[in-house]
Amino acid sequence: MSDEQMQEALGLPPQEESLFEAPPMAEQERMVEAILFASAEPVSVKELEARLPHGSVVSQALVNLQRRYEGRGVQVTRVGEAWAIRTAPDLGFLMQKETVETRKLSRAAIETLAIVAYHQPVTRAEIEEIRGVSVSRGTVDQLLELEWIRFGRRRMTPGRPVTFVVTQEFLDHFGLENARDLPGLKELRAAGLLDNRPRPGNMPGVTNEDEEEVIEDEDQGDMFEE
Amino acid sequence: MSDEQMQEALGLPPQEESLFEAPPMAEQERMVEAILFASAEPVSVKELEARLPHGSVVSQALVNLQRRYEGRGVQVTRVGEAWAIRTAPDLGFLMQKETVETRKLSRAAIETLAIVAYHQPVTRAEIEEIRGVSVSRGTVDQLLELEWIRFGRRRMTPGRPVTFVVTQEFLDHFGLENARDLPGLKELRAAGLLDNRPRPGNMPGVTNEDEEEVIEDEDQGDMFEE
């Protein structure tokens, strides 16, 4: 397909009518391809737009490129608001050399991660409520260090507790386009299992032993100003 | 093209006759693609052969892959005895992240520019006379670089000094049709633009801020040699 044909097929105005002289779509595709290939980290749509010539239609170039790589050895994948090229998962067996030994996560860490992912934004107290046991500092630290979770906004409830959310790195690591694609999310929601039901009356829960957190939080006030 | 067709086209023996059960050529291509993508270093044919399933024809897969990437944003290139995926040379400019910072023109520069605009063609000596202070090379260079002034005819006086005039670029930037359109002193005054209340420490007649300009000028005698 020629550039003109492609542009027509995409319902884009012909080049001449464009306000800026954007390169043809095929050229925009090449540019996006080069940038995504060059980066190990996902590249945001915003950054692609900033780096491509004025008037480029990055979203379209991305869709075209993704289609072009379907079934190939590498894939164009979406990671939240960003895009990346990754090897096809079925070829992992060829990559012993590139395989990164990841630290084995404790059961507590894995469960905490899942709770943050499915319940985000979630406070530490809520994680503890779900697991029925207090969350050790080390567990949270490990997940923060892996850059799989980060601090979200403070909850506007007494004590203004911090919340945790999952990161782009989390999505990238588990090959998720966005947090809504978590396996079984819809079913869990439909079953009411993601509801935050208050514990009735005198039921035993987790008594939060680390009160120092409250104090420590005080001087982290500017951490969440975005 | 199907795998069989491709194999036939390449004059390869049909799959069934191969001693080992090598994957189809398209699959070998995917594998080579993934390995080249993920490798930190160029990969030799020997290593590719070791990593691909027995019976794979790596050299052919490489040729196919190279052809497939022709004209794309990245290329399959040979590096000595090894192969790698590299950004297409014409897209190298995309690998730069440019941050543009807009600054206001310095007082010295804007004054010099104004004198050139109002008095063109004007020599450097004349500019200095009007400003009452010497004009640094940097200031003139900056204006030349911005393409707001350029060299005009030499003045037919002793020493044949070069003159400066404003450019079309200048007129475009300031939205003027002609330098003669610039308002005269009387009009400036009537428009209330003659707000020249001297600032403290900057009394009229006092040589202005950039005293180093004078020194700097000493060894710049060659500035006007064309």
Add this chain to the structure above:
Amino acid sequence: MADQEFDLEPTRTQSVAERLAAEALIVDVDGFEGPLDLLLTLGRTQKVDLRKISILHLAEQYLEFVEKAKELRIELAADYLVMAAWLAFLKSRLLLPPDPTEEGPSGEELAAHLAFQLERLAAMRDSAAKLMARDQKGRDFFVRGVPENMTRVRRVTYTATLMDLMQAYARIRTKDEFRPFVMDRDSVFTMEQALERMRSMIGFSGTWTELSSYFPIGWDGDAMRKRSATAATFAATLQLAKEGKVELRQGGTFEPIQLRRREAAQDKIKPVENIGPQEVQDE
């Protein structure tokens, strides 16, 4: 919890296998992540869908577990014991007919919430397993092996407006002119003008004369002009006083200001202190 069982039958008919399992649990007490985890594990031995679990039965299983642990002199953490106490309370609530005078949630409500907690924990465990079973970066799929370094280029552009340009020019061209104020000059009487006027007039005023008599002709009509003339003349007077050329006096606040030429003989009178604006100073 419609199918809540209200008899102790299940405890008595507990199979040998279940008893053995319970004992194995006790040996493994360190392996549990809190009472809820233990309850979930116990619940699984009921071999029913978690939604149909008998909370009463579960409470009894748990209490039995705690009893066994005591017999074996295994020290349980406090929260296990708190849970045991609460489950004992729940059990009594479930078995006794509801007391209408009692406040707080009913036994069924408490049981329902416990069932919800167990189901939610089980769901999260399940989801965690599914998450970890996904293709993972660095294990199943891989990133670019030779990421290219992004060179950062900083470019500076300069800008100026036509206004900047014209103001700059105006600034240069009026540098030599001594006009500190820029306004509509028609209504402005400058101090320089006033000074000039007074220098030529002062020689003739040997007697006290009111300041207003020095105002230029035709400047007392329009309010703005009058104000300007007054200010300029007064400032000029101060300057002259400073120079020692005139004397000033005023009867009181808001009284008219009078002045006269200063004679050489009256040298002892100190000139007025430096009150005038800075610009007034001699060139």
